[in-house]
Amino acid sequence: MAILAEYYKPTSVAEAVALLRRTDARLRPLAGGSQLVGDLETRAVTDVDGVVDLAGLGLNRIVQIGETLQIGATATLSDVSRHPLAGEVAGGILRRTAQYEGPVNLRNAATVGGVVASAEMDSEFYAALLALDASVVVSDGEKESVTPLDAFVIPSSHHLITAVTIPVRALRSGHARIARTPSDRCIVAAVAVVGDAVMRVALCGVGQQPVLAGGRLTPPDNWKGSAEYRRAMAEIVRQRALAEAEQ
Numbered sequence: 419m420a421i422l423a424e425y426y427k428p429t430s431v432a433e434a435v436a437l438l439r440r441t442d443a444r445l446r447p448l449a450g451g452s453q454l455v456g457d458l459e460t461r462a463v464t465d466v467d468g469v470v471d472l473a474g475l476g477l478n479r480i481v482q483i484g485e486t487l488q489i490g491a492t493a494t495l496s497d498v499s500r501h502p503l504a505g506e507v508a509g510g511i512l513r514r515t516a517q518y519e520g521p522v523n524l525r526n527a528a529t530v531g532g533v534v535a536s537a538e539m540d541s542e543f544y545a546a547l548l549a550l551d552a553s554v555v556v557s558d559g560e561k562e563s564v565t566p567l568d569a570f571v572i573p574s575s576h577h578l579i580t581a582v583t584i585p586v587r588a589l590r591s592g593h594a595r596i597a598r599t600p601s602d603r604c605i606v607a608a609v610a611v612v613g614d615a616v617m618r619v620a621l622c623g624v625g626q627q628p629v630l631a632g633g634r635l636t637p638p639d640n641w642k643g644s645a646e647y648r649r650a651m652a653e654i655v656r657q658r659a660l661a662e663a664e665q
């Protein structure tokens with residue numbers, strides 16, 4: 419494992435961002451650690467001198483504010499699944515897709531902010547957030563900005579994702595996936611959300627990160643599936659997810 423020389427557990431977002439801004443040490447946010455710790459262990463990530471643990475920031479709350487559900491960045495996937503509002507959004511699509519992020523011990527650690535920051539191409543939870551028209555709240559230590567997830571660019575290491583927000587609406591959802599085994603990470607998958615004047619479908623496995631259907635797809639060509647196969651299957655899962663949502 420890479421040797422970390424520094425570890426911090428700040429108690430405010432301003433303090434956390436100030437640490438991340440330091441120029442004399444390369445510090446990274448540490449949320450659930452399900453990805454970062456593995457990357458440090460395997461040395462897939464080496465440009466890190468230390469971590470800023472986000473666990474003391476109190477960013478794990480899930481609250482409804484007016485017509486918006488606000489999910490704190492350090493809420494875990496299990497917190498979301500168990501929450502009476504978040505777990506039931508659009509017929510339970512966040513709970514359903516969280517199951518495909520990994521086994522329960524991973525879901526107990528992995529956070530919503532970590533999923534958004536990692537933006538893994540096969541994250542069905544990320545795709546569900548996209549289909550739900552989620553936005554990302556980012557802090558630079560002084561002020562917060564809100565960006566729709568479909569336009570969100572991973573911020574520099576001087577910023578912190580503090581929350582994800584979802585409009586609260588009456589919606590139905592559908593989900594379809596193709597994987598080597600039922601519990602494996604998907605090759606391609608789709609999440610559809612429909613309601614009054616709403617129809618959004620997000621796709622996994624067809625680009626560097628999950629995307630909304632309708633745009634240009636840039637699928638990888640690898641051992642799990644050729645670009646041509648992924649393109650063809652993306653259309654199949656899109657139709658299946660939509661058909662389920664429209665039932």
Ligand SMILES: Cc1cc2nc3c(=O)[nH]c(=O)nc-3n(C[C@H](O)[C@H](O)[C@H](O)COP(=O)(O)OP(=O)(O)OC[C@H]3O[C@@H](n4cnc5c(N)ncnc54)[C@H](O)[C@@H]3O)c2cc1C
Nearest residue numbers: 447449450451452453454528529531532535536538541579
């Ligand atoms: C066995 C296993 C299976 C997995 N399966 C899947 C899978 O099926 N699909 C999938 O998408 N992923 C999968 N992952 C990857 C990983 O679980 C997810 O990316 C995870 O959700 C990361 O969340 P975390 O809170 O653990 O983040 P961490 O590991 O703590 O951090 C991940 C990255 O995000 C950054 N980060 C975290 N929080 C913030 C924040 N609030 N603001 C800014 N940057 C932040 C960190 O600095 C780091 O670069 C798997 C990992 C493992 C170990």
